[in-house]
Amino acid sequence: MQHKNIIITGATDGIGLAAAKSIASKGYHVGLVGRNPNKGKKAIDEIIEHSGNKNLDFFEYDLSLVKNVKTLADQIKQKYNKIDVLLNNAGGANKNKNITSEGLEKTFATNQMNYFVLTTELLNIISESNDGRIVNVASNAHIGAEVDYANINCEKSFSAWTSYCVSKLMNIMFTYRLASMQDKVSVNVLHPGFVDTNIAGNEGNLIKYIVKFGAKMFARTVDDGADSSIYLSTSDEVKGVSGKYFFKCKEIRSSRASYDKEDWQKVWDLCENYKDEILSIK
Numbered sequence: 001m002q003h004k005n006i007i008i009t010g011a012t013d014g015i016g017l018a019a020a021k022s023i024a025s026k027g028y029h030v031g032l033v034g035r036n037p038n039k040g041k042k043a044i045d046e047i048i049e050h051s052g053n054k055n056l057d058f059f060e061y062d063l064s065l066v067k068n069v070k071t072l073a074d075q076i077k078q079k080y081n082k083i084d085v086l087l088n089n090a091g092g093a094n095k096n097k098n099i100t101s102e103g104l105e106k107t108f109a110t111n112q113m114n115y116f117v118l119t120t121e122l123l124n125i126i127s128e129s130n131d132g133r134i135v136n137v138a139s140n141a142h143i144g145a146e147v148d149y150a151n152i153n154c155e156k157s158f159s160a161w162t163s164y165c166v167s168k169l170m171n172i173m174f175t176y177r178l179a180s181m182q183d184k185v186s187v188n189v190l191h192p193g194f195v196d197t198n199i200a201g202n203e204g205n206l207i208k209y210i211v212k213f214g215a216k217m218f219a220r221t222v223d224d225g226a227d228s229s230i231y232l233s234t235s236d237e238v239k240g241v242s243g244k245y246f247f248k249c250k251e252i253r254s255s256r257a258s259y260d261k262e263d264w265q266k267v268w269d270l271c272e273n274y275k276d277e278i279l280s281i282k
């Protein structure tokens with residue numbers, strides 16, 4: 001295989017770690033991003049044990065802050081001369097309303113702003129690859145969600161589940177919008193299924209129970225849950241495929257709302273404005 005570099009966010013646990021192990025086994029140089037250095041070290045050890053591949057870097061960043069994501073992108077650009085794949089996977093759900101120091105609701109900041117900022121900052125270097133790919137991990141939890149532009153940071157009300165579902169809808173609309181303006185880099189999005197991970201931490205919240213219940217019902221292991229992430233990041237079968245939503249390595253339809261092109265643009269503008277505004281503050 002020609003030498004390839006991949007960045008995987010949220011690679012210290014769950015679906016991201018399972019994807020990192022498998023992709024390292026295929027010989028990729030893997031840049032893992034996580035916020036916890038102990039989990040980062042453990043992940044590196046596990047990946048080496050699993051794959052024998054030592055071409056690994058760990059980047060310690062809390063991705064709920066736009067400025068951190070920008071600094072991460074700058075560090076990645078200094079370290080690598082090209083990125084072949086960006087797998088935006090880090091995400092979660094917060095039980096309580098939590099506004100970051102930059103003024104954004106934390107689930108929106110981590111799940112959507114982080115994807116937007118890292119992707120737009122790395123797009124040029126991904127374009128250097130002759131098979132550049134961006135893969136966004138979303139969720140079927142987006143079905144039924146609608147973006148309330150007056151409540152992005154929970155100005156009117158807060159629901160942990162709604163914030164999560166809306167952020168995942170935004171992941172899909174962002175993917176479709178980016179794919180529609182790109183022909184050099186392919187951009188796809190996926191649902192991993194219900195997977196028994198640590199997604200809601202130990203907060204004992206509704207999302208945790210929904211995930212646990214769903215995982216029991218549908219019984220996807222973490223390795224199964226990583227299938228589309230690995231497939232879209234590495235398979236020749238999807239070379240050049242772009243702007244599609246996948247589950248179990250097959251293209252599926254996302255919700256009707258997700259195909260609204262006016263909303264794609266609104267979500268794009270919203271994220272771009274927040275990014276510009278936050279990065280302009282010294």
Ligand SMILES: NC(=O)c1ccc[n+]([C@@H]2O[C@H](COP(=O)([O-])OP(=O)(O)OC[C@H]3O[C@@H](n4cnc5c(N)ncnc54)[C@H](OP(=O)(O)O)[C@@H]3O)[C@@H](O)[C@H]2O)c1
Pocket residue numbers: 009010011012013014015016033034035036039061062063064089090091092110137138139140191192193194195196197198199200201211
């Ligand atoms: N599990 C499911 O059933 C399911 C279903 C649909 C979609 N998804 C999506 O799959 C993706 C992965 O979730 P998962 O289930 O694998 O959850 P997970 O086991 O909790 O893993 C999430 C990863 O993201 C990292 N992360 C979370 N917040 C971060 C932050 N602010 N800064 C840096 N890293 C952060 C976590 O780091 P720590 O280890 O430090 O927490 C961890 O490495 C998410 O996008 C999620 O929405 C999951």
